[in-house]
Amino acid sequence: MFFILSKLLFYIFMPISLITITLIWGIITKSLRLKKILLCTSLGILLLLGNSTIVNWGYHLWETPPPTSPFAQRYDVGIIISGGMMMNRECNREQIFSGKTADRFLQPLRMYKRGLLKKIIISGGDVSINPLNNENDSETAKTQQILIELGVKPEDILLETRARNTRENALYCAQILHNFPQLKTSVLFTSAFHGRRAIGCFQKAGLNTTLYSCAIRALDMGYTPDTLIMPSEQALAEAYQLIHEIIGYCVYRAMGYC
Template identity: 40%
Template sequence: MSYLIFNKNHTKTKKVKFLTVSLTYLFFCPAFSNYLISKWEPIPDTNIPNAKIGIVLTGGIIREEFSTKNQIYLGDHADRIYQALRLYRAHKISKIIISGGDAEIQIDENKLLENDGARDFLIESGVKPEDIYQEKKSRNTRENALYTAELLKKEHLVGDLALITSAFHMRRATACFNKVNLNTTPVCAAFLGRKSKTGILDFIPKSLALRNLDYVINEWIGIASYKLMGYL
């Protein structure tokens, strides 16, 4: 903005203005956002092979700010826990690991943190408590993999693994688990991209397009930083 105000070269100023407006439009354009997201997210696989253990990564499963021990409110990425429940009911998995810690300290005893909320949701939905394991130390995807590996060893859990997380996050999650020698079958949830044909309304700017694209951009940054740190 300062460049546009103080630069006296009108030709360059016009070019910068045009570029700024064009990029702003693209980031808010559902057609552009959906195209990039659909190329990034894995293709949905409805033929999931049987596995013994399902690993669900937390992050947006439960609305912690509203949920209490008497009432659970699901978050934007609650499809993760639903996909685990669906596989359990279909007898494709027999054990479920909920992986992910909670950054904030639980001061209110009635407040329900995400990992516990996900567990309560599964139990309310018919999953046996003894079939649920909680990994509550991890704060990021790399630690999800590290501490899940520790839990599997500690609890003597053996069998094929299904990794359940949001589609936009699956590439980084799979790479992290591979790094700790855990081979998993990816089960994508909470797809952001749409399979429907692009229509005229998809070229009208919407804030939702930017929000969805932001998830993917954050993943690109996360993968780049993880590679630099040797996590992948």
């Protein structure tokens, strides 16, 4: 129930959802005062969350920084949290289409090839709330496939395919590591905007792991008229992801998950 409710909550707070709700409400309401407030609110949300500069500042403030010396230490295991690493589209066994967060498996691959990781855990199950969803190959399986093709030994990859959220990623990975006591040191790979919630959950699960932030979204962006003034659909999408994560972090803190 928590999983479904959290998904629905995030859809409600999408920028485009907030704009649509306030716009439609403002059009149909009979109160002139409320109409003015709602239409101004709709426009304000568009100008604020569609502003590339403001959204980029938000990411700079929220994201956890990447390691300054990523190859300075060896670890027994690298833990990859799945999510967006592979494109959600139909494909056959020979087709692999990487997604926006492919950096989550590229960074541990680099460390493994340098001999800095002994094992790799890929954690993540089916996160769809669509009962008709029937993917033949999960993101976890596709990530395993591409890592093997790029030189990782099959016996060095451990799969965790039950987790549907960050808390379950942490709990199920803790169970795996409990069964492999020789794997004492670990490093956690996830997107920088997700780092706060991820490291908090893994620490709550009793894992003293090191965070490796990757898939950075904050840009060193110049101040030009198009980024300072004109709303952008890309900015709205980025704002949604940021709002999604901040809400998720607050809910997890309130529930005691991180």
